[in-house]
Amino acid sequence: MTVSLVEENAKIQMLSAASKDKKSTTERSLIEKYHLGPLALHTGLVVSCVTYAVGGAYLFLSIERPEEMKRRAKAIFKFQELKDQFLGNLSSLQPETDRILETYTKKLMYMLEDAHNAHAFEHFIIPNGVPKDMWSFSSALVFTTTTVIPVGYGYIFPVSAYGRICLVAYALLGIPLTLVTMADTGKFAAQLVTRWFGENMAIPAAIFVCLLFAYPLVVGWILCSTSSITFLDSVYFSLTSIFTIGFGDLTPDMNVIHMVVFLAVGVILVTITLDIVAAEMIDRVHYMGRHVGKAKQLAGKMFQLAQSLNMKQGLVSGVGQLHALARFGMLVGKDDVEKTVPEDGVIAFSPDVMDGLDFVDNLSIYSRRSRHSAGNSARNLFLS
Incomplete structure (x- = not known):
């Protein structure tokens, strides 16, 4: 009875282990099939970046809002004091009004x-001013977003x-995190485009370049339609924003969420375009470099071959010249030469056998080997 219980417990444990293994295998296959691992990594980076920006907005709002309230009260007091002083001097000294x-x-x-004084004067001093805080959650979120981008x-x-x-401290940690997130998102999108178009990257590069030029125009048209700035200023603002220049000389009326989305999409689009275009350019440079390298190797081999041929030809020429000189010496040394004495007394000689004389630049000693006998005295002398 005890043995049967032990066997049943062992079978139950084996079945549970098998079911766990099957479940884990199924989960791994689903993760590999739908690429959930890389997707989770990309999503985690984006969520971390968004959380960092929102958390930083609350942090700086809690730090700078009390300071803003102090500076605002001080600015309002100074403006009121300056106004009272001006009105008092103006009523007592009429002749010195201009001064x-x-x-x-x-x-x-x-x-x-001072920025706080100007904000207080615009929103709390002039009669038609609308009370507005400088540090609100929306403005703090724009501040943190434009800091880390x-x-x-x-x-x-x-x-x-x-x-x-x-x-x-916030920028030292947030800027690398945001840049990594932007680069990772752009790389992920570029990989998707590469899988869609295959190895040919010229078409997606052209598409993203067109999108990069069209994006500021579309955003500029939207800003021109919804705010008080002109179309040219809107396009200028869009370009300086997505290329992270950000002069800050224009302040269009734009919702903070729209601002953040506009910046994120624009910077990611720039990253994708640069990634794809740079990859295409690097590939073409490597292609040209490989062919130039092959051409250099081929030219080097041809040059070596030419040098080798020249060396062999020079060696053959030298051997032929030596043979010709040897034959010439043997012919000169023969006893059957005719000596003539000219009128000026100079003795000259002329070999009586001219057919056997090879000139110095004649290489026919190898080509006419069959016509010469093996017992030729000059060649036997040279080769012996």
């Missing part, structure tokens, strides 16, 4: 150079010492 007005204008312009419009910025220290 008083000039002094008031200079002080006012000097105060407006990085565009850096400069619409708002931290003024407290603690906020600036946090910004340094």
Whole structure:
């Protein structure tokens, strides 16, 4: 009875282990089939980047909002004091009105150079001003997004010492994270395009270049239709934003979510285009380099072959010349030469056998080997 219970428990354990193995195998096959592993990695990077931007917005809002309230109250007090001083001087000293007005204008312009003072004057001092906080969640989110992308419009910025220290640490960690996320997303999209079009990257490169030129135009038209800036300024703002230049000289009326999406899509599009176009250009450069290398190798081999042929020809020529000189010497040394004495007394000789004389530049000693006998004295002398 005990043995049967033990066997049943063993069978149950074996069946459970087999079912677990089958389940894990099925899960692995699903992950491999639908590429869930890389997809989870890409999604995790995007979620981490978005979370980092949102968390940074809350962080800087909590740091800079109290500082903004202090600076706003101080700015309102200064503007009111300057106004009262101007009105008092204007009523007491009528002849010096021009000088008083000039002094008031200079002080006012000097105060407006500060961003918090200018914001307080625009929204809380002038009669038609609409009260508006400089640091809100939407503006803080634009600040963190343009910091980590990085565009850096400069619409708002931290003024407290603690906020600036946090910004340094935040940017040191956030900029690499965002750049890696953008590059990874662009690489993933480029791989999808490569699988769709195959090895030919010229077509997707042309498509993305056209999209890169069309994107600022479309966004510019939307901004021109929904805000007060012109179409040219809208296109200018779009280009300086997606290429992470961000001068901050234009402030279009744009929803913060639309702003973030516009920047993210634009920067990713630039990354994909540069990735595909650079890959195509590098491939073409490598193609040309490989062919140039092959051409150099072929030219080197041909040059070596030409040198080898020249060396062999020179050696044959030298051997032929030596044979000719040897034959010439043997012919000169014969006893049957006719010596003549000319009228000037100079003795000259002329070999009586001219048919057997080979000239120095004649290589026929090898080509006419069959016509000469094996016992030729000059060749036997040279070859012996």
